[in-house]
Structure formats: structure tokens, C-alpha cells
Amino acid sequence: MSDLKMARSGNAVRVTLPINVANDIKQVQKVVAALATKLGHTGCFSGFDIFFQQEVEFHVNAESLAIEGIR
Numbered sequence: 001m002s003d004l005k006m007a008r009s010g011n012a013v014r015v016t017l018p019i020n021v022a023n024d025i026k027q028v029q030k031v032v033a034a035l036a037t038k039l040g041h042t043g044c045f046s047g048f049d050i051f052f053q054q055e056v057e058f059h060v061n062a063e064s065l066a067i068e069g070i071r
Contacts, residue, residue, distance in 0.1 A: 012049045013039070022054045 015035060021027045036045045059068045 011047060012051070013045075014051045014053065016053050016055045018055045022052075 013035070015031065017028070017031065021031060032045075033042075035050070036042055039045050039048055060066070061068050
């Protein structure tokens with residue numbers, strides 16, 4: 001689960017998912033299970049406000065400064 005990034009403040013939790021993980025339901029399920037364990041509840045994460053967001057990375061050409069694509 002090296003792609004799992006988590007920030008926590010009180011009961012609010014933000015999880016940033018790489019696009020390849022966010023677009024694969026089986027991987028998302030693994031992330032949710034790992035998150036519940038990380039929060040101390042292997043069966044659920046009730047009591048926490050969870051915000052899932054997709055990680056988006058832009059590649060910029062150094063010479064032209066053109067955005068060449070999203071990774």
C-alpha cells in the first residue's frame with residue numbers, strides 16, 4: 001500500500017488516491033480496509049469524517065512550458 005497517503009486532524013481524515021488506484025474498485029477496497037485498520041478499527045471507520053480525493057500530476061515541458069499530459 002505504498003500509494004496510500006493520509007493526513008489527519010481530529011476526526012477529519014483526507015486520503016489522496018493516485019488515479020490508477022481510484023479507478024480500480026478492488027484497490028479502493030484494499031485502501032478502505034487499510035484505512036480502517038490505520039484508524040484503529042478493523043471493521044469500520046465510523047466516527048471519522050473521510051475525504052477521498054484523486055491525485056493529479058501535470059507534466060510541464062521545461063522549454064515550451066506546455067502542459068504535456070496528466071499522469
